[in-house]
Amino acid sequence: MLYFSRFKMILIWLAVAATVILAAPNLFPASTLAQLPSWVPKRQMTLGLDLQGGSHILLEMNQNDLIKDRLETTRDEIRTLLRDAKIGYTGLAGSGKTLQVRITDPAQLDAAKKALKTLTDPVAAGLFTGGSIQEMALDDSEPGLLKFTVTDAGIKYRTSTALAQSIEVVERRVNELGTTEPIVQRQGEDRILVQVPGLQDPQRLKEILGQTAKLTFQMVDQSMPVQDALKARPPAGSSVLYSQDDPPVPYLIENRVIVSGENLVDAQATYNSQNNEPVVSFRFDSKGAARFGQATAQNVGKLFAIILDNQVISAPQIREPILGGTGQISGNFTAQSANDLAVLLRAGALPATLTVIEERTVGPGLGQDSIHAGKVAGIIGSILVVAFMFVAYGFLGFLANIALAVHVAMIVGLLSLLGATLTLPGIAGIVLTIGMAVDSNVLIYERIREERRAGRSVIQAIDTGFSKALATIVDSNVTSLIATVVLFYLGTGPVKGFAITYAIGILTTVFTAFTFTRLLVSIWLRRARPKELPRAPVTFVPPGTKIPFMGIRRWTFALSSTLSILSVVLFMSVGINYGIDFKGGSLIEVQSKSGDANIGDIRSRLTELNIGEVQVQQFGAPNDVLIRVGTQDAGENAEQTVIDKVRGELQDQYNFRRVEVVGPTVSGELAKQGTIAMIVALAGILIYVWFRFEWQFAVGAIVATVHDVVMTLGFFVITGLEFNQSSLAAILTIIGYSLNDTIVVYDRVREDLRKYKRMPLPQLLNNAINETLSRTTLTSVTTSLALLALVLFGGEVIRSFTLAMLFGVVFGTYSSIFIAAPLLILFKLRPQASADEEKPVSGGKAVAT
Secondary structure (H helix, E strand, C coil): CCCCCHHHHHHHHHHHHHHHHHHHHHHCCHHHHHCCCCCCCCCCCEECHHHHCEEEEEEEECHHHHHHHHHHHHHHHHHHHHHHCCCCEEEEEEECCEEEEEECCHHHHHHHHHHCHHHHCCEECHHHCCCEECCEEEECCCCCEEEEEECHHHHHHHHHHHHHHHHHHHHHHHHHCCCCCCEEEEECCCEEEEEEECCCCHHHHHHHHHCCCCEEEEEECCCCCHHHHHHCCCCCCEEEEEECCCCCCEEEEEEEEEEEHHHEEEEEEEECCCCCCEEEEEEECHHHHHHHHHHHHHCCCCEEEEEECCEEEECCECCCCCCCCEEEECCCCCHHHHHHHHHHHHHCCCCCCEEEEEEEEECHHHHHHHHHHHHHHHHHHHHHHHHHHHHHHCHHHHHHHHHHHHHHHHHHHHHHHHCCEECHHHHHHHHHHHHHHHHHHHHHHHHHHHHHHCCCCHHHHHHHHHHHHHHHHHHHHHHHHHHHHHHHHHCCHHHHHHHHHHHHHHHHHHHHHHHHHHHHHHHHHHHHCCCCCCCCCCCCCCCCCCCCHHHHHHHHHHHHHHHHHHHHHHHHHCCCCECHHHHCEEEEEEEECCCCCCHHHHHHHHHCCCCCCEEEEEECEEEEEEEEECCCCCCHHHHHHHHHHHHHHHCCCEEEEEEEEECHHHHHHHHHHHHHHHHHHHHHHHHHHHHHCCHHHHHHHHHHHHHHHHHHHHHHHHHCCCECHHHHHHHHHHHHHHHHHHHHHHHHHHHHHHHCCCCCHHHHHHHHHHHHHHHHHHHHHHHHHHHHHHHHHCCCCCHHHHHHHHHHHHHHHHHHHHHHHHHHHHCCCCCCCCHHHHCCCHHHCCCCC
């Protein structure tokens, strides 16, 4: 195990050097890297929105718009087809997903079906459904009445095609804003995720994305005064639309569209040469120019309306034919609004309305604060762990610290190579892996010490220690990896960023601890040829401990049962402080521009806005305030209205550092995803442990883990900490850590079961726990030190996450010893054990066979 061929050594050092080179660009500013030669690696980690600022917006397509448009198109087609076939009809109307028409002459019913057959013909859906689908279904069960209904497959097809078109439109709109590296991608069947780093004005982005931008040119109906149309009914073929003025002005508009935005080839914000007011200049394609020229030539002296999303922008008079295919849109524009309209027109219209159902915006100032807090926490956590390892293992701890530095470099290098996004929880993941990375080294070193105490030579002890620790290292890390993979697939945003860094950390831990540390130890052995293992300055757990853990198992069972029941009762009665991720609403972090924040003044001002439940509290520094607004009953758009009202009320005196809005749709889905995530993680771990051990071990591990989850939920209830997506990530990580700890104990139990055939199970469990007690203690301390640094210096944003993790580590260590191991007695791991198995065998000495 300790022999390395020259070729293998070169490969290991090359791997280490490569990761260090890949990680190095993150130490330098981009301006410095730009001056280096092209062959030098320059790729840095991509910072998440919570670190560099920006907006994360989730848009949902309104399927009702698509159904409405499809029915309107079908109505026009029915009217045209029946007229061309000279078939009389009446009652052409629609509601919901159905359109119906009555054929006046029963003798013409078959001819009508034949004429309308094209409506129900299958369409080639291509990639969306893998074949053809029937968009419209015909119901002719009632005599003389034909009903056409949009099928579910048709809606799905229309949604897929419309979503693809919307993504292209959204991308063009976002790119027109001049932002750097925006992300626009499909999410699910009817949603679009938009992430724009470094965006300074998220409100403008939402306004641009939220508009359908359906532009039409239509004639104004001057056959009757608009006031008469409002009092009675508009003439057939006309509708009343309102302008964008305040107050809005009504216009009677002909439904017939002269030219639509589809015929636009360019639009630019310019200024009117006569009055220097901002206007939007446009240019049609040849088809649009011909239509517009013909319409204006035929209607000189009349009014025509320029309509955007069913609102009249302007209604100028046609003084002369406009034959050049160009024109201007004038209105009450500012330079910004004229430019935004030009952006919308150039990008094209959306096929359906997009509603903002989730928004997470972070200001650049908060992002810089988060980076600073993450760096401080990382440095302090690393110093504490490095110092502790040196105190616990002396020179071997020094070698472990070198491996730890390589471990961090590998994480950063791989994140840079993969182009993964580093988030604030991701930084927490790196700091946490620093604490847990030494776990494998501790496992190896404790096993080496044990083998040396058993009488083996130094070289034999080291060789055997590495060999026997391998299976435990693999088992303990696989269980953590299962929980992390579940977190990645079911998590979103920053939580997914945490999962990526944590998963990479788990994988690099195995390499650095088992391969790189082994190489360093082998080099030390060849050069120093030691006669004894290096001594540690401090011994935390004396060798040969004989603590009778199983003797108090009934007390620990009673204590854990009482605390678990109490946690469940508190959870059911008092309830948990759910964040907006799970109950919807708005969360706004503001910072006073001068002096301390006046919480009372903010609360009274926001209460007058009539926006429902408002909570205002200090958040960190005296000039920082966190505002929570309850979910709105009026739907998704009402959540955005709340942000606009709060911003308008406070923006003069406060900087908006962070805005999170989660609508009721997304909050319900996140709660469901969170429940599924925990169930899937526990099921996956149960299967793995059952496969690697026996059913008693698997069930015992799951019961102990559920105990830790229940305890953590109780901790959230008692402390009142906000339970959000990061808290869910903490629980899933606790599941992985707790099982990691439990597997180490179980692995030693399994080994001792093979070694000591006649030893009573309680005594065997005591031996196994005492043999691994040093590892359990040291790993718990190193992880707690890293987490403590995060709690104290990581900032308010992730404090609930890190506090829950710290609590979970403590209880995870407790459950591995006092819950998971005693459960093996309860589950009768050795069925042949009799009532006197509590008595030690051979005077307390194990009998090996």
